[in-house]
Amino acid sequence: MKGIFITFEGPDGAGKTTQINLLKEYLISKGFDVVLTREPGGTPIGEKIRNVILDVENKEMDDICEALLYAASRAQLVKEFILPNIEQGKVVICDRFVESSIVYQGYARGIGEEKIEAINNIATRGLVPDAVFLLMLTPEEGIKRKKNSGKLDRLEMEKIEFHKKVYEGYNRLKGKRKNVFEIDATLDVNLIHNKIIGIVENLLREE
């Protein structure tokens, strides 16, 4: 059996990591072979790229340079980790994927969705997630959560206007894609988890 590819999206601090870990435990308890990864990063090369992108010292980074670095990390991750694991029949769960680039670089930075898709069609080799869980939370609430939980990276330190555009960008994107499942991230952690399980169970039945 071929594996399944699930991604999590949403503004910073929406609760992706929390839900990814819960979903992993649930699927393992049902006997699935599950692997987790994240973007940017997830491979030795990708983690180096992540450090460059998110370093707060890199204030002068050009927007196109940023978009290409995210795509470079993704290209390595798809080739080295995601595709081989899907081929081996595993459930691959990724913290962010192309949708983040479309929203953060394409919309919030203003590069445009078409250019971001063009770069990323090369990076992903055409791979599309079976399901994208979009955890939606207002920028104010997301940044408050992040500030309470530790240091902010270069993207998280952007002005509130940038985070408002990210929120707007996800709202625009969600209607356009059949594989995107929006979930209210202000709900209780377990309630969100149960909603996700319901959708994943359906997906697994269809496989």
Ligand SMILES: Nc1ncnc2c1ncn2[C@@H]1O[C@H](COP(=O)(O)OP(=O)(O)OP(=O)(O)O)[C@@H](O)[C@H]1O
């Ligand atoms: N449903 C929830 N309600 C309230 N707080 C939550 C909820 N889910 C997660 N949190 C808390 O919000 C903070 C951010 O959660 P988490 O790290 O899972 O978010 P994230 O989306 O992975 O963040 P990032 O944008 O850095 O990837 C953590 O302190 C976590 O405990």
Ligand SMILES: Cc1cn([C@H]2C[C@H](O)[C@@H](COP(=O)(O)O)O2)c(=O)[nH]c1=O
């Ligand atoms: C994949 C991807 C990510 N981003 C942004 C989103 C976040 O602010 C950071 C990643 O940090 P996280 O704590 O691991 O969520 O990078 C982006 O702008 N574009 C992308 O393609």
